Amino acid sequence: MLAMNNFFLAVFIILGSGILPLLFLWRRFTLMKTMASLGISVGCLIGLIDAIFKLSHGADLTASTSYLRAFALAFRMDGLSTFFLIAIFFIAFLSAVYSWQYMNNAQKTVRVAVHYLFFSLLVVSMALVVTAANMITFMLCWEIMSLSSFFLVVYNYENEENRKAGYLYFIFSQVGAMFILAAFGIIYSHTAGFGFDAAAMLPETAKALVFALAFIGFGSKAGVFPFHVWLPHAHPAAPSHISAIMSGVMIKCGIYGIIRFYGLLGWHAPLSGYIVLVAGMVSGILGVVYALGQHDIKRLLAYHSVENIGIILIGIGLGMIGISAGKPVMALLGFGGGLLHVLNHSIFKSLLFMGAGMVLHKTGTRTIDVLGGLIKKMRITGVTFLIGSLAICGLPPFNGFVSEFLIYIGGFRGAALSQTDFALSLLAIVSLAVIGGLALACFTKVMGVVFQGEPRSAAAEAVNEKGLSMIAPMVILAGTCLVIGVFPSMFAGMALRAAESLQLGYGRVPLAPFMQLTGNITRGALLFFMVFGLILVLRAFLYRGKSVTASGTWGCGFTQPTNRMQYTGSSYAGSIIGFFGSLAPLEEDHPPIAGRFPATTHYHSQVHDIAERHMQRVIVTPVLTAFDKLRWLQHGDIHLYIGYILLAIVVLLFFV
């Protein structure tokens, strides 16, 4: 117990700061808000420092306590846990700071107080999920995590769309949890214990089944295609700092589950890697294609989470293939790259959600095509959003590149193998390249349409940039993107240490060659900055004493340009969406212009998500019909309900 003291201290501080506002502080709004966000951030900071310290010392600690006298609640901190803890506490810390001004809504004091309760519960439950060491603990924390995030998603419950989003999320998280429970059930039936460690003793077929069930369960939390349907609904509904946490770290708990189970089961058949890799490629490409077609900035970012989960899974899948093929270096590259991308994505995605939150806060809209020119009045938001965009596109010298680089190298190692391994590695590399290109198209669209050009509506014109507590987290995150991008060695080392703690049966691999790889990125980035500096000096020299004048944009001879003539996000993405025609069906509503004096017309377009469409057709409708037929079971007669319970117990007696 002693060894994990700091961790539990952090957990209790966070939890306490969440409960306090509801108990007696809600009458004094500002005080309540300050106490809550300050307390949560202090708790997160303690947890963060502790996690960094533990990871660098390679600690492997356990703690346990009895719960209800029947079950043991056990916790364990190893390299993998601490790595995820770093991401969780770092993002939660900044989100708590951000929330201080974002939640400036004195009319809804109680609601804000409730929000802080669930906020703290979410952070704590995520921290406990990644440290849970037996099934009961894990499931308990997992459910608290799902439920608290559900209540945060329906924060604005007056809006019907948000309620629907919450409902959808609720169903997906519960069905996902059922799959995880089923996986636990199979382990329990073989080992007759709630511990995780015995899972490695399972017979091979049971392992495959457990892995598949767990993959579906965790995949639905992580947003793996086609279980991602809730993601683009829930993220826009939640307040922006909650979207940042959910997209940045909560869905990563799904990734944690997949990696943890892979490590626990020790099922190293090639099939495991193939499943994960293919799921990653599909999620990656389709996620970014659907993102391109979105009109809502937060929905777009949510689809990018699907894409990045795809990239992470590609890394992990390559790592698994590396293990099954007996190539430890490839395995470490894949796992290390995937894990580093977990950290990187949590950083730039929360940065982008916070930027989107700032835009929403100041303009009151999330629709990309009515914005424009925001960077002129929201300089810091614009610049940090630009940095976030560059990072998410995986461009050097920012952090997204580093993890993709490691995954690429892992993929190339895989391409030197034979047959299926070769074919899948080849596809993985090409998918990564295509994902990178599409992400670039998507984020030039967001930058270009939202932040650059001229404002397309009055809402976009009257903006300002105030709120230090909202700006500071974005600046810190943007700075982190750059620091990891230029000096990745330390962070890659952390990811590799986390991957090593899985003990995947290849012994110790020297880390020096990996450090050399990332050291080269530093050298390359510094070279780039040097050349850039030279060009900067050259440019200043060339412009010395020159006349520099301002004028309107060249309209190619058109004399009456208006701001509404600018290229919109829909037209920008149109041709690329068209290329993926059948995968991303585009629905357009556009009455043709006819006659000499045409009436006003409109244009509306929507890109459909095929997973959503088919899920509706294949699962939702049949299930509803089936349950409709069973309606007679629920008749409202209490005696018969008691009869059901009796019957169930009697039937169970026969089996148990």
Next chain:
Amino acid sequence: MTSVLFVFLAILLAPFYAAVILKVKAFFGGKKGPPLLINYYTLVKLIKKGSVYSTSTTAIFKLGPMVSLCAAITVLMFLPIAGQPPIFAFQGDIIFLLYLLGLGRFFTIAAAMDTASPFEGMGAAREAYFPIICEATLFMILILFYVMSGDLSLAAYFSAGQPAGFWKAAGAPLLFVVLALFIVMLTENSRVPVDDPATHLELTMIHEVMVLDHSGPDFAFIELGSFIKLFFYSTMITRLVCPVTLGYPAVDLVVFLATMGVVYVAVGVTESVMARYRMDKVPQFVLTSFALAFFATVISLEFLK
């Protein structure tokens, strides 16, 4: 030392070679054409001028030319010119360089979107679209090169007598690679049949329309950057077409520069005998390069085993 010299030589010669294309096109058109030094005159003229900035633009508009030129020059430092080892090389540098060119593209597009011009937006959308397929092609070629050489750096592919080794190992399928690279070069550098740098209608352009609002030294940076980028791609093709090195840098350089000329003439001939494709046909054309690279990789990796 020779390598540093060669990089400067490349920067110096890139505008000259671009003019070769113009000369060839003029020849096919039965005209005399501009002098071979035309691009130097243009650059000098642009550098002497001041600039006009659109009131819609921000600092990103000024960053665009600098970043794209910076990316192009950095790439040159990793490029083995005439079989000479480059100034810098590391394991995986080619991925870094391709993404660095992507960074340049991001900023070129962002600079275009900065002007609020519908035409530049149109060009930007195309510039974002077509290179996606090119990247897939390039990575497919990289896989082939990686499996054959066990290395992931330009230095290992194009210096120390390596392209010759590729020919020995892979043989004829490498012709597909040359063709695929040629298509990628045409696409990435906005040449006919993907884009027509000489057309007069903004609606039909890609790259030229994106830089409409740039002027003065900024525009000179953009021009120089695109000459260097073209030089980069044609260097790779040249080395594949003429893989031999004799070990005397001076002789190698002469052979290299002559073959470079041939590649540029080929670009010019392509431009003269073809028309630009309709915009919706371009992806099919670029996809051809992917198919070629894919077959080259699969065929030669089957034979190698």
